[in-house]
Amino acid sequence: MPEKSWFFAMKENELNEGKIGFARVKGTPVILVKKDDTIYSLYGKCLHMGCRLSKGNFIDDYTLKCGCHGWEYDIRSGKHNGDDNTALEIYENKIEDGKILVLL
Template sequence: MEEGGLAESSVEAVFPKGMPVLLIKKAGKVYAISNRCAHMGCTLAGGEIDGFTLICPCHNWKYDIRTGEFLSAKEIRVHTYPLKISEGKIFIRIDGGG
């Protein structure tokens, strides 16, 4: 995906190597986070962004997009993926997580 195609505070579902991943651009930085809620596996793609928080559309679980931590219990988290941007393209490192 092209970085320029990702709008600020937008949530974009992508599937590198078949993995459900969300790309989120916030404060000019791009984050890659699993597209599955830790609660019941609900897709997070329809979720709302509030600051650096992604709110699950199914049961309102709230995750920090920078760390994947569930805000009510930090021991619960969704996987985050390292990425790099080169020549305007976003490359996500998929290592079997998610």
């Protein structure tokens, strides 16, 4: 199994509170969400039909609803609301010199 490394996703000042950012990190689609000064990084495509989750919207503080077919995910855990066995991959992130880095 390859060792994980930190990769640049986006500049910290490009991610606004409550908004969804999108980055392609080493070929992987990643969404970044800033809520209450915490940044969440998750796999960026819906597990239902592969729609880009950056086109989704929030229906409450931590639930992201896919814009294509309405699947809902908790951004803190990646879990699909209604099915605890289905979850988006979550990526660790950190900020260095104003850049958001994601561990892949």
